Amino acid sequence: MKIALLGYGRMGRAIEEIATERGHKIVLKISEDIDTYDLDKSEIDVAIDFSVPKAAFKNITTCFKHNIPVVSGTTGWLNDYEKAVNLCKEQGNCGFIYASNFSIGVNVFFELNEKLASMMKSLDEYSVEIEEIHHTKKLDAPSGTAITLAQQIIAKNPRLKDWQLDHPEKNEIPIYAKRIDDVHGTHTVSYKSSIDDIEIMHTAHSRKGFAKGAVIAAEWLKDKKGVFTMKDALSGILNSSEE
Ligand SMILES: NC(=O)c1ccc[n+]([C@@H]2O[C@H](COP(=O)([O-])OP(=O)(O)OC[C@H]3O[C@@H](n4cnc5c(N)ncnc54)[C@H](O)[C@@H]3O)[C@@H](O)[C@H]2O)c1
Numbered sequence: 204m205k206i207a208l209l210g211y212g213r214m215g216r217a218i219e220e221i222a223t224e225r226g227h228k229i230v231l232k233i234s235e236d237i238d239t240y241d242l243d244k245s246e247i248d249v250a251i252d253f254s255v256p257k258a259a260f261k262n263i264t265t266c267f268k269h270n271i272p273v274v275s276g277t278t279g280w281l282n283d284y285e286k287a288v289n290l291c292k293e294q295g296n297c298g299f300i301y302a303s304n305f306s307i308g309v310n311v312f313f314e315l316n317e318k319l320a321s322m323m324k325s326l327d328e329y330s331v332e333i334e335e336i337h338h339t340k341k342l343d344a345p346s347g348t349a350i351t352l353a354q355q356i357i358a359k360n361p362r363l364k365d366w367q368l369d370h371p372e373k374n375e376i377p378i379y380a381k382r383i384d385d386v387h388g389t390h391t392v393s394y395k396s397s398i399d400d401i402e403i404m405h406t407a408h409s410r411k412g413f414a415k416g417a418v419i420a421a422e423w424l425k426d427k428k429g430v431f432t433m434k435d436a437l438s439g440i441l442n443s444s445e446e
């Protein structure tokens with residue numbers, strides 16, 4: 204598979220390593236405005252965008268214009284996500300997957316989070332909160348993964364209306380974001396009561412899991428048209444919790 208890397212920073216380099224190990228070829232590496240480059244569909248099977256929040260929407264939609272499928276892992280640009288989805292659908296000839304976290308372990312964690320949120324929704328004595336810890340170079344807070352975790356809980360629990368960084372109103376889930384050198388990504392969801400606490404936690408030991416998941420998503424997306432999620436891409440790999 205011929206891959207264009209939109210963003211060649213920490214994640215771009217980790218993806219290059221995994222993609223090469225899996226027999227793919229990196230044909231383009233972009234670290235600045237996408238207009239500077241000539242995108243040629245015949246030379247690119249799929250683009251993988253791990254760039255910066257302010258570049259993601261333009262990178263993604265420029266690929267749509269060239270009928271190049273896109274896997275996007277960039278976080279912090281989600282106010283424009285629906286616009287990107289609509290453009291992909293209108294254009295009709297491109298594939299798109301965005302995930303706040305491509306790690307297979309985190310996608311298992313997302314399933315656990317949904318299941319736990321369903322179990323806790325009637326237990327009013329527990330309050331819920333999310334903590335995320337990342338390296339100090341991270342541009343956005345809270346992390347995209349923490350936002351996904353909060354959205355999953357809100358979807359299961361009608362008492363909870365929104366999430367808030369640090370200072371929640373009533374009926375909001377607090378997200379606490381910490382920045383510590385060299386932490387690749389730790390997410391904890393805690394339910395607390397005066398009697399006991401319940402916690403689930405995911406700790407990434409490196410960027411390898413995010414990179415491997417992104418390459419698996421690209422392999423899955425390559426010849427598909429439409430808007431998909433990581434759940435779709437992993438449907439043949441993860442057993443559903445109902446089984
Ligand atoms: N979804 C996931 O699984 C996952 C995992 C890790 C990181 N991320 C996200 O991926 C993004 C990148 O993370 P990183 O640690 O590699 O950051 P990074 O800062 O190391 O890399 C970003 C790169 O993008 C480049 N860039 C700047 N402007 C650009 C443009 N217009 N077009 C293309 N590239 C441009 C920068 O020069 C830099 O090299 C962040 O948003 C981060 O939150 C997501």
Ligand SMILES: O=C(O)C1=N[C@H](C(=O)O)CCC1
Nearest residue numbers: 278303304341346347348388
């Ligand atoms: O290193 C980062 O930046 C990460 N970003 C994603 C997020 O915001 O959730 C995934 C974890 C690593």
